[in-house]
Amino acid sequence: MKEIKVNALSPYSVIVTSTNSQLNFWLEHKKLNRLFVITDDNVDLLYGDYFNSIKSKIIGKYVLKAGEESKKIETVLDIYRCLLKHNIDRKCTILAFGGGVVGDITGFVASTFKRGTNLVYIPTTLIAQTDSSVGGKNGFNLDGIKNVIGTFYQPSLVYVDVNLLKTLDADNFKNGMAEVIKYGFVLDDNLFRYIEQNKRAILEREIDKLKYIVAECIKLKAAVVEKDELDLGGRHILNFGHTIGHALETISNFKIMHGEAVALGMVYESYIALKRNLIDQDLLERLIKILKYFDLQTTADIENYNDFKQAILKDKKNVDSLLKIVLPVGLGRAIITTDVKVDTIIQNMKELSRR
Amino acid sequence: MKEIKVNALSPYSVIVTSTNSQLNFWLEHKKLNRLFVITDDNVDLLYGDYFNSIKSKIIGKYVLKAGEESKKIETVLDIYRCLLKHNIDRKCTILAFGGGVVGDITGFVASTFKRGTNLVYIPTTLIAQTDSSVGGKNGFNLDGIKNVIGTFYQPSLVYVDVNLLKTLDADNFKNGMAEVIKYGFVLDDNLFRYIEQNKRAILEREIDKLKYIVAECIKLKAAVVEKDELDLGGRHILNFGHTIGHALETISNFKIMHGEAVALGMVYESYIALKRNLIDQDLLERLIKILKYFDLQTTADIENYNDFKQAILKDKKNVDSLLKIVLPVGLGRAIITTDVKVDTIIQNMKELSRR
Numbered sequence: 207m208k209e210i211k212v213n214a215l216s217p218y219s220v221i222v223t224s225t226n227s228q229l230n231f232w233l234e235h236k237k238l239n240r241l242f243v244i245t246d247d248n249v250d251l252l253y254g255d256y257f258n259s260i261k262s263k264i265i266g267k268y269v270l271k272a273g274e275e276s277k278k279i280e281t282v283l284d285i286y287r288c289l290l291k292h293n294i295d296r297k298c299t300i301l302a303f304g305g306g307v308v309g310d311i312t313g314f315v316a317s318t319f320k321r322g323t324n325l326v327y328i329p330t331t332l333i334a335q336t337d338s339s340v341g342g343k344n345g346f347n348l349d350g351i352k353n354v355i356g357t358f359y360q361p362s363l364v365y366v367d368v369n370l371l372k373t374l375d376a377d378n379f380k381n382g383m384a385e386v387i388k389y390g391f392v393l394d395d396n397l398f399r400y401i402e403q404n405k406r407a408i409l410e411r412e413i414d415k416l417k418y419i420v421a422e423c424i425k426l427k428a429a430v431v432e433k434d435e436l437d438l439g440g441r442h443i444l445n446f447g448h449t450i451g452h453a454l455e456t457i458s459n460f461k462i463m464h465g466e467a468v469a470l471g472m473v474y475e476s477y478i479a480l481k482r483n484l485i486d487q488d489l490l491e492r493l494i495k496i497l498k499y500f501d502l503q504t505t506a507d508i509e510n511y512n513d514f515k516q517a518i519l520k521d522k523k524n525v526d527s528l529l530k531i532v533l534p535v536g537l538g539r540a541i542i543t544t545d546v547k548v549d550t551i552i553q554n555m556k557e558l559s560r561r
Numbered sequence: 562m563k564e565i566k567v568n569a570l571s572p573y574s575v576i577v578t579s580t581n582s583q584l585n586f587w588l589e590h591k592k593l594n595r596l597f598v599i600t601d602d603n604v605d606l607l608y609g610d611y612f613n614s615i616k617s618k619i620i621g622k623y624v625l626k627a628g629e630e631s632k633k634i635e636t637v638l639d640i641y642r643c644l645l646k647h648n649i650d651r652k653c654t655i656l657a658f659g660g661g662v663v664g665d666i667t668g669f670v671a672s673t674f675k676r677g678t679n680l681v682y683i684p685t686t687l688i689a690q691t692d693s694s695v696g697g698k699n700g701f702n703l704d705g706i707k708n709v710i711g712t713f714y715q716p717s718l719v720y721v722d723v724n725l726l727k728t729l730d731a732d733n734f735k736n737g738m739a740e741v742i743k744y745g746f747v748l749d750d751n752l753f754r755y756i757e758q759n760k761r762a763i764l765e766r767e768i769d770k771l772k773y774i775v776a777e778c779i780k781l782k783a784a785v786v787e788k789d790e791l792d793l794g795g796r797h798i799l800n801f802g803h804t805i806g807h808a809l810e811t812i813s814n815f816k817i818m819h820g821e822a823v824a825l826g827m828v829y830e831s832y833i834a835l836k837r838n839l840i841d842q843d844l845l846e847r848l849i850k851i852l853k854y855f856d857l858q859t860t861a862d863i864e865n866y867n868d869f870k871q872a873i874l875k876d877k878k879n880v881d882s883l884l885k886i887v888l889p890v891g892l893g894r895a896i897i898t899t900d901v902k903v904d905t906i907i908q909n910m911k912e913l914s915r916r
Binding site: 215354 | 570634638641642645669672673674675676677698700703704706708709710711712713791792
């Protein structure tokens with residue numbers, strides 16, 4: 207068991223473990239005694255008995271339909287009404303038990319119901335464990351615009367049980383691995399080498415290996431968000447692969463998964479770095495090799511570069527119309543720049559696709 | 562002009578003035594250059610030209626229907642869509658120009674749109690100027706439950722122009738005076754005496770007198786909220802008159818105004834204090850006299866004390882079923898207690914009504 211402290215404006219702990227048996231201890235420790243669980247139907251089917259040993263603390267449960275489609279205002283309102291029915295007050299704790307969608311919706315609900323209840327995350331996917339449950343961001347989609355409504359709201363506790371990853375489907379596992387590789391590639395050369403050296407054991411989901419990479423990613427994320435809690439600049443380093451990736455996700459109408467899009471984005475953005483002599487050919491090849499090992503695609507078939515151009519220019523992360531992009535500069539380091547023109551990006555992408 | 566600094570987690574300034582001519586200076590000073598205005602149809606009719614001198618900074622405007630009825634999710638969603646249409650980003654500033662309803666809705670929108678834009682309040686009613694625009698609370702109603710959804714979110718600037726009070730209708734003026742008297746009665750004996758001594762000039766809305774009482778209330782509110790930003794206990798002192806007042810408001814189906822209900826609540830709660838020898842008869846009489854001077858009722862006709870009992874027990878401020886009540890202990894001081902039984906409250910109310 208590892209405890210990682212996140213020094214946000216309201217500090218909190220992330221517990222990394224491989225069992226649910228320490229949950230009661232941590233809830234008692236944080237004085238969280240009355241819980242309302244929000245989960246999705248997939249997780250509920252697999253782990254309906256996860257809270258059996260703390261039954262007396264559970265006031266109620268809301269099960270939403272799994273999938274991005276649930277990230278809408280109608281779900282939020284339905285949950286509010288369910289909380290009212292259960293007489294949930296500000297001293298209660300709302301617990302998110304699921305992946306990114308459950309976490310995003312639950313975080314928003316907890317931050318707005320009666321102006322804020324306690325919040326606990328128990329993330330069940332690799333991407334939620336390593337990325338979305340630390341940082342305090344939540345949100346839902348409106349009129350097809352992703353995460354356009356949301357808040358920054360810190361949990362009281364994040365309880366990461368890597369044993370939950372044993373049942374994760376292959377697509378969601380590789381989706382998470384894209385983000386894990388990203389952390390190593392731009393923030394921590396040791397983590398990247400560890401993934402290269404232990405790739406088989408990770409793919410086979412050996413508990414100790416999972417615990418190590420998950421804990422390392424959380425530490426890296428915590429260090430970045432502590433410096434930029436409200437996402438005003440410094441956090442942008444985590445968007446490596448996302449400038450191009452997010453646009454690819456958009457033009458596919460979100461048919462490709464977030465992690466797959468990020469994997470593609472990382473390759474293209476690294477190629478731009480290579481063209482600028484910021485990294486060498488060998489490093490790009492190592493990135494491509496490890497992504498392929500985890501069954502992630504490394505080139506995209508783009509039918510219409512005009513659609514891509516529209517999408518990349520519309521990204522909500524662009525403020526004052528400047529296109530921000532993260533470029534690696536050697537292993538484990540990266541810079542944020544706004545001086546890459548969108549036409550250069552497209553030209554480089556075409557070039558790489560032809561190779 | 563007075564500048565009052567509020568030391569919240571994100572500190573901000575409240576400017577108390579009697580002209581709109583300093584607005585541009587303060588917006589420049591705070592680097593707030595692109596504004597989207599949210600107001601209501603009453604204010605818009607009277608003050609449609611208020612921002613004429615800073616026209617170039619205004620990107621757009623949303624006018625909601627005046628009244629509590631607008632404090633609902635449908636209004637919030639309609640505003641989100643309007644902001645999207647105007648391409649509002651996180652660096653823009655959303656400006657609330659109106660009373661409590663406009664402030665509550667705008668604060669919520671600003672705190673949730675793209676996870677938070679800048680926010681400026683220009684309150685136009687006495688109650689918004691002295692109370693609701695400082696403290697960071699916002700919210701809307703759901704299924705008839707007042708302010709049940711909301712956040713804590715601090716503005717970048719509050720610009721209080723008491724000249725706007727010149728056109729305030731008599732009902733809204735006395736509604737605000739109830740809160741002003743409350744501040745003096747439980748927090749500041751000097752302010753209470755000032756109101757007694759200058760009551761005529763205040764009623765006639767002399768600018769200097771308004772500026773003084775508004776600034777004093779803001780200072781008092783700021784001092785209280787600085788110590789309890791998230792409303793976890795200390796802020797409760799501001800709920801003097803509200804335990805009983807809020808229940809009276811509820812059983813009238815919100816036909817009596819908030820300030821009128823608070824005035825009644827203050828009298829009844831002070832009578833409880835008198836019965837406990839916490840204050841003397843003379844102080845109660847002074848409270849009643851000043852409330853009457855400002856045309857506020859001091860006894861209520863309660864038809865059904867059972868409804869009242871239900872309402873007071875359901876108040877969202879009660880945590881763990883304990884009824885919290887604020888009792889004055891001499892002029893300018895008060896205590897928070899949970900040891901007054903609801904039946905004692907009702908018995909005392911009946912007693913006072915019979916006198």
